[in-house]
Amino acid sequence: MAGVTDPGVPASAPPAPTTLGALRDSGATPRPVKAEIRANLLARLAAGEPTLPGIVGFEDTVVPEVERALIAGHDLVLLGERGQGKTRLIRTLVGLLDEWTPVLVGSELNEHPLAPISVWAHRQIAEHGDATPVGWLHRSERFGEKLATPDTSVGDLIGDVDPIKVAEGRTLGDPETVHYGLVPRTNRGIFSVNELPDLAERIQVALLNVLEERDIQIRGYRVRLPLDLLLVASANPEDYTNRGRIITPLKDRFGAEVRTHYPIELVDEVRLLNQEADTSWLGDGMVEQPLVPEHLVEIVARFTRLVRDSSQVDQRSGVSARFAIAGLETVAASAVRRAAVAGETRPVARVVDLPGIVPASRGKVEFADSGSDPDDERETEVLEHLLRQATAQTFRARCAGLDLTGLQEHFTGGETVESGELVPAAALLGQLGTIPKLAELLGRLGVPEGEQSAEQAAAAVEFALEGLYLTRRLAKDTDGPRTVYGA
Numbered sequence: 001m002a003g004v005t006d007p008g009v010p011a012s013a014p015p016a017p018t019t020l021g022a023l024r025d026s027g028a029t030p031r032p033v034k035a036e037i038r039a040n041l042l043a044r045l046a047a048g049e050p051t052l053p054g055i056v057g058f059e060d061t062v063v064p065e066v067e068r069a070l071i072a073g074h075d076l077v078l079l080g081e082r083g084q085g086k087t088r089l090i091r092t093l094v095g096l097l098d099e100w101t102p103v104l105v106g107s108e109l110n111e112h113p114l115a116p117i118s119v120w121a122h123r124q125i126a127e128h129g130d131a132t133p134v135g136w137l138h139r140s141e142r143f144g145e146k147l148a149t150p151d152t153s154v155g156d157l158i159g160d161v162d163p164i165k166v167a168e169g170r171t172l173g174d175p176e177t178v179h180y181g182l183v184p185r186t187n188r189g190i191f192s193v194n195e196l197p198d199l200a201e202r203i204q205v206a207l208l209n210v211l212e213e214r215d216i217q218i219r220g221y222r223v224r225l226p227l228d229l230l231l232v233a234s235a236n237p238e239d240y241t242n243r244g245r246i247i248t249p250l251k252d253r254f255g256a257e258v259r260t261h262y263p264i265e266l267v268d269e270v271r272l273l274n275q276e277a278d279t280s281w282l283g284d285g286m287v288e289q290p291l292v293p294e295h296l297v298e299i300v301a302r303f304t305r306l307v308r309d310s311s312q313v314d315q316r317s318g319v320s321a322r323f324a325i326a327g328l329e330t331v332a333a334s335a336v337r338r339a340a341v342a343g344e345t346r347p348v349a350r351v352v353d354l355p356g357i358v359p360a361s362r363g364k365v366e367f368a369d370s371g372s373d374p375d376d377e378r379e380t381e382v383l384e385h386l387l388r389q390a391t392a393q394t395f396r397a398r399c400a401g402l403d404l405t406g407l408q409e410h411f412t413g414g415e416t417v418e419s420g421e422l423v424p425a426a427a428l429l430g431q432l433g434t435i436p437k438l439a440e441l442l443g444r445l446g447v448p449e450g451e452q453s454a455e456q457a458a459a460a461v462e463f464a465l466e467g468l469y470l471t472r473r474l475a476k477d478t479d480g481p482r483t484v485y486g487a
Helices: 020-025 033-047 062-071 086-096 119-131 163-167 201-211 248-253 266-276 294-309 321-342 351-364 376-399 405-409 425-430 438-444 454-470
Strands: 076-079 100-104 134-138 143-147 159-161 178-180 189-194 229-235 256-259 416-420 475-479 482-486
Touching: 020 119, 020 134, 033 062, 033 086, 033 229, 062 086, 062 256, 076 086, 086 143, 086 189, 086 229, 100 119, 201 229, 201 248, 266 294, 266 321, 294 321, 294 351, 294 376, 294 454, 321 351, 351 376, 351 416, 351 454, 376 438, 376 454, 405 454, 416 425, 416 454, 425 454, 438 454, 454 475, 454 482
Parallel strands: 076 229, 076 256, 143 189, 189 229
Antiparallel strands: 100 134, 159 178, 416 482, 475 482
C-alpha cells in the first residue's frame, strides 16, 4: 500500500499561513469537499494505489461501485447484513480528503476563510480583515457520525435554539442563538448515519434539505447555510430489521445505493481474519504472544462460511465477520490458557483449542425457526457438527496426497495417543516417537523450516490425527479435557 498513510495520523506539519491575508497570498482557493475527494481518488487510481486500504474482499465488487459514486459526487447508502464492514468502509473514506484544510479559527462550521457562510464569520472578517486568524484542520477531524437510535432528535442532527445564548441577551430572532447539531458541525467533511432505518421517519425528514438543497432548517429561523459535505449512510436490509425503513423521499435523494456482502472467496475470509483478529496483547510476562497456525485460521474461516450457508441459520440476519474474528481470538486465548496450565512458555494453538469457539460464538448466530423457546442443545450440536466439517475440509485441502500411513501404523498394535488441554507439546510428541513425513506435513501446513518448533510440530500432528479420525481412519474418545486417539 505504498503512498497510502493512516488517515488518522498526521504525515506532515500543517501549512504555514496563519492569517487570512497570508492564505490569500499563498494562492489557496476553496474547493468543495466532493471535488476534493474526487481529485484525490483519481490520483490514487492513476498511481495504482489502493483507494480504500484495509477493505478486504470488496476489491472487484463493492469498491468499484463506491469509486464511481464518489467520482460522480453522489451521497451514498451502503446496504447489507450485519458485520460486512460497512462502517469500516465509511471511515476509510476519510483517507481521500486532503490531509490539511484551512479553517477560520473559532468557527463552529469549519468555514473556509475565503468562503465564509455564517453571520459570525462575516463579522470576524469585517473586523479583522487580512489579520483574521486561520487554523488548519487535519482530515481525521473532518469526519462525523451518528448511530441512529430511536431517541435521536432533530436537534442532535441539525440544531436547536441554545437557551444559554438567549439568556445572555440575544433575541430569539438572532441566528447566533442557534446551537448547531452534528451535521452542520461536520461542514466541509464526511458525515455518516449508521443504521439509518432505525432513525424515526419524522427525523429522517430533517435530512431531506441536507441531501438536495444542501442547507438546513432550524425551527422558525431563516437559516440558510450552504453546507458542503458528503453524506454516507449504512443500513441492514429492511426485510430483516423490521424496526423501520428509509422513507422514500430520502432514499430518492441518495445518489447511489451500494450492496455489500461477506467475503466471496475463502482466501479473502482468511485475509480478513489475519487483518482484524487481535491476539498480540494476549502474551504477558508469563507466556509469549500466542501463535495460531495457518491451518487453524483456515478452519475458523471455513467454519464461518459453513455457518453462514447452513439451512439451520436465519439467512436474513447473516453471520457477521465478528463471528469469525471472535472465534479466532477465542482459539488464541484457549492456547494461552492451556500453556499456563501445562507449563509451556510458547502458546501455539492446536485442534484441542477449537471447541471453545462454539459456546463463545453461540450468541452471534440467529437460528431459523427457533421461535420463542430456542433449543440450545440442538443449536450447539449444529455448530459442533459444522466445526468438525470445517476441520475435515481443511484436512482434505491441506493434506491431499500426503502419505500418512506411517502415522497410522503407530496404532496398529493397539497403541493410543492422549491429547487434550493438560497434555503439553513435548508429551504429545513423546508418545509417538519418530514421526514419518513430519517435515512434509509441516510444510503443507505453512510452517517454514526455520520455525519448526516442538509446539508447531505438536499442532501439526494433532491436526493430522484429527483429520484421520474425521476421515474414518482412526478412532477417538473424548472425556472432558482428555482426548485419546486409537485404531
